[in-house]
Amino acid sequence: MANNAVGRPLFSLLDSKLRAAFNPVNLTIVNESRMHAGHSGNPSGDPDAETHFRVEMISEAFEKKPLVQRHRQVYDLLKEELEPGKIHALALKLKTPSEAEKEASKRTL
Numbered sequence: 001m002a003n004n005a006v007g008r009p010l011f012s013l014l015d016s017k018l019r020a021a022f023n024p025v026n027l028t029i030v031n032e033s034r035m036h037a038g039h040s041g042n043p044s045g046d047p048d049a050e051t052h053f054r055v056e057m058i059s060e061a062f063e064k065k066p067l068v069q070r071h072r073q074v075y076d077l078l079k080e081e082l083e084p085g086k087i088h089a090l091a092l093k094l095k096t097p098s099e100a101e102k103e104a105s106k107r108t109l
Contacts, residue, residue, distance in 0.1 A: 010050035010081065021077050022059040025097050030054040032091075051088040058100045070094040 014029055033049040055074070062070045071092055081087050095103070 017077055022061045024057045024059040026058040028056040054091040056093040058095050058097055062094055062096045
C-alpha cells in the first residue's frame with residue numbers, strides 16, 4: 001500500500017478490495033484528485049478529495065481475458081465506490097505478469 005493511504009478511507013478500501021479480489025503481483029493506486037481540483041467531480045477544489053484515481057495492477061487473474069473483461073471485473077468489484085458522489089474517475093492499466101514482462105523488456109532494448 002502506498003504511503004498516501006494514511007487518512008484516506010476510500011484509497012484504503014480500493015487497496016484492500018483489489019488485493020483480495022485479484023491477488024496482484026503489483027498494485028499501484030494513485031490519488032489524482034488534486035490535479036482535478038475545481039473540475040467536475042471535485043468542484044470544491046479540495047486537494048485532499050478522493051474523487052480521481054489511477055490504478056495500475058499486474059495480476060494472473062487477467063490471464064486469457066480481454067482488456068474489456070478485465071475492466072468490467074474491476075468496475076463490478078468497485079460498483080459501490082463508483083456511485084455518484086464517490087469516485088468520479090477511475091483510470092485503469094491492467095496487465096498479466098507476462099504482458100508486464102514483455103513491456104519491461106521492450107523498454108530495455
